[in-house]
Amino acid sequence: PVQNGDRDLTLQILEAVDENASVKTSETFPNASQTEVKAALDRLASRQMIEYETDDSEEVVLTGEGQQIVDEGSHEFKVWDAVRKAGRMSLKDQALATPSAKVGQGNAFKLKWIKKDGDSLIPLTDSVTDTTREVLQYVAEHRALQNPRDLKDLRKRTLVTTQKIITYDARKGPRWARDIPVEVTDLTADMLADGSWKTANFKPYNFKALGEQSQGVGALHPLNKVREEFRKIFFNLGFTEMPTGRFVDTGFWNFDALFVPQQHPARDMQDTFYVSDPPEAGPPGPDPEADAALNAMEEEDRDEEDSDPPTRPTQQPTKHLDYAQYYANVRATHQDGAFGSIGYRYPYNDAEPRRLVLRTHTTAVSTYCLHRLAANPRPAKYFSIDRVFRNETVDATHLAEFHQVEGVIADYGLTLGGLQGFLRRFFKKMGLVGLKFKPAYNPYTEPSMEVFAYHRGLGKLVEIGNSGMFRPEMLLAMGLPEDLRVYGFGLSLERPTMIKYGVNNIRELLGHKVDLGFIEGNAAVRLDKA
Ligand code: PHE
Numbered sequence: 001p002v003q004n005g006d007r008d009l010t011l012q013i014l015e016a017v018d019e020n021a022s023v024k025t026s027e028t029f030p031n032a033s034q035t036e037v038k039a040a041l042d043r044l045a046s047r048q049m050i051e052y053e054t055d056d057s058e059e060v061v062l063t064g065e066g067q068q069i070v071d072e073g074s075h076e077f078k079v080w081d082a083v084r085k086a087g088r089m090s091l092k093d094q095a096l097a098t099p100s101a102k103v104g105q106g107n108a109f110k111l112k113w114i115k116k117d118g119d120s121l122i123p124l125t126d127s128v129t130d131t132t133r134e135v136l137q138y139v140a141e142h143r144a145l146q147n148p149r150d151l152k153d154l155r156k157r158t159l160v161t162t163q164k165i166i167t168y169d170a171r172k173g174p175r176w177a178r179d180i181p182v183e184v185t186d187l188t189a190d191m192l193a194d195g196s197w198k199t200a201n202f203k204p205y206n207f208k209a210l211g212e213q214s215q216g217v218g219a220l221h222p223l224n225k226v227r228e229e230f231r232k233i234f235f236n237l238g239f240t241e242m243p244t245g246r247f248v249d250t251g252f253w254n255f256d257a258l259f260v261p262q263q264h265p266a267r268d269m270q271d272t273f274y275v276s277d278p279p280e281a282g283p284p285g286p287d288p289e290a291d292a293a294l295n296a297m298e299e300e301d302r303d304e305e306d307s308d309p310p311t312r313p314t315q316q317p318t319k320h321l322d323y324a325q326y327y328a329n330v331r332a333t334h335q336d337g338a339f340g341s342i343g344y345r346y347p348y349n350d351a352e353p354r355r356l357v358l359r360t361h362t363t364a365v366s367t368y369c370l371h372r373l374a375a376n377p378r379p380a381k382y383f384s385i386d387r388v389f390r391n392e393t394v395d396a397t398h399l400a401e402f403h404q405v406e407g408v409i410a411d412y413g414l415t416l417g418g419l420q421g422f423l424r425r426f427f428k429k430m431g432l433v434g435l436k437f438k439p440a441y442n443p444y445t446e447p448s449m450e451v452f453a454y455h456r457g458l459g460k461l462v463e464i465g466n467s468g469m470f471r472p473e474m475l476l477a478m479g480l481p482e483d484l485r486v487y488g489f490g491l492s493l494e495r496p497t498m499i500k501y502g503v504n505n506i507r508e509l510l511g512h513k514v515d516l517g518f519i520e521g522n523a524a525v526r527l528d529k530a
Contacts, residue, residue, distance in 0.1 A: 075104030252353035465491035
């Protein structure tokens with residue numbers, strides 16, 4: 001019905017514009033709604049059938065009191081009229097006889113229509129011109145003042161007020177037509193073949209149209225949107241994505257291979273979720289699924305590789321990865337020291353590496369992939385973005401599960417300065433500049449650095465990540481060559497997402513308290529490149 005109403009108005013406007021050189025909508029369609037008039041005009045103007053200008057103007061209208069004066073005469077008129085009819089009237093009687101007598105008397109004195117005679121009022125004239133009423137009558141008829149200078153006074157006397165009116169002034173446009181022509185929205189093969197495209201009347205694009213809010217369709221979670229941005233950055237920098245499907249991993253990959261001491265507090269029940277059923281896995285070995293995924297990805301990357309020679313000839317023979325040997329190396333390094341390390345010098349507990357845990361960091365995956373690299377040592381860049389679990393007290397900024405973004409780079413002759421340079425380049429792609437580094441401790445990296453960036457909103461440096469050069473005993477135990485160095489870094493996906501979407505409580509982002517409307521309605525992410 002509303003649509004039909006619009007259509008009628010559109011046709012009425014066409015009719016009016018056809019008959020008049022200029023159509024002022026507020027005069028021609030005084031009762032139509034402003035929005036409908038504008039919609040109809042826009043419909044015609046977008047086809048250049050008409051042109052229009054908008055006039056903002058003010059009109060003067062009567063207040064209730066003003067209308068009463070138009071109907072009955074001004075206060076001064078009423079006072080004069082009463083006095084004239086009585087011939088003489090006591091001030092008191094007059095005050096009681098006429099409403100607004102005080103104002104009326106004052107004005108009637110000024111106009112010399114009446115005067116005081118002792119305690120009484122007597123008329124001074126037999127006929128008066130009620131100018132106030134005439135002025136207001138003009139307003140009633142014209143919605144304007146004959147003399148605009150009266151406005152201030154009449155407004156003060158609350159007899160008139162002003163209101164804004166929008167008038168559209170419409171006339172024929174360059175593509176004027178009396179009827180809305182049939183408009184073609186699709187260019188078809190037939191039109192191309194028979195040449196009718198040349199004369200077809202194509203519907204113009206409306207670039208201002210808002211898309212319809214889609215209902216009941218899927219929406220990407222903000223974390224997934226930010227994740228996609230990170231993935232693009234990594235892919236652009238030549239990284240390969242690691243297979244991170246193994247949420248449940250063993251203590252070996254999550255801790256032991258990374259030289260997290262077996263008595264490390266992070267391994268305690270407070271920080272780590274241990275799986276009770278089944279409670280343990282076999283000794284470390286290949287993960288065929290992960291290997292297949294990585295092989296496929298590396299295959300793809302090789303196809304795209306340019307022909308620059310590698311930093312150093314790296315065609316080393318593919319070694320057979322001996323997981324038992326690797327395990328023995330890790331065990332020996334922990335207990336007695338090896339590969340230049342003096343070790344932790346405790347009796348190694350073979351039960352710990354078999355325990356099943358919900359992985360506490362994605363570095364468990366990096367470790368698996370680095371060990372796999374030992375089969376054919378060469379420069380490599382790996383990244384992953386996936387879920388990790390920590391047995392933490394849940395609050396506004398901590399959940400028991402979150403996502404880590406992690407990158408690992410292996411190459412010959414890498415230095416700490418190179419890591420800093422890389423991190424600067426990486427974070428610059430997300431608009432984070434002016435990085436600061438602070439010495440930190442990780443059991444598996446030395447040196448280690450926390451990464452800070454200036455947060456404009458908070459006006460201070462905030463920690464954005466953790467990084468370091470992997471320790472030689474960790475890499476040598478894997479069978480990687482001595483001069484192949486590896487550095488890595490990690491950050492949470494949640495923190496940049498919360499900053500980006502202005503979410504202050506992590507529970508609004510993840511978990512059962514999430515508002516689905518927020519997930520469906522949130523905007524696409526754009527990392528502001530610096
Ligand atoms: N695993 C570290 C963390 O949980 C991140 C990291 C990855 C640090 C790689 C150094 C090297 O924060």
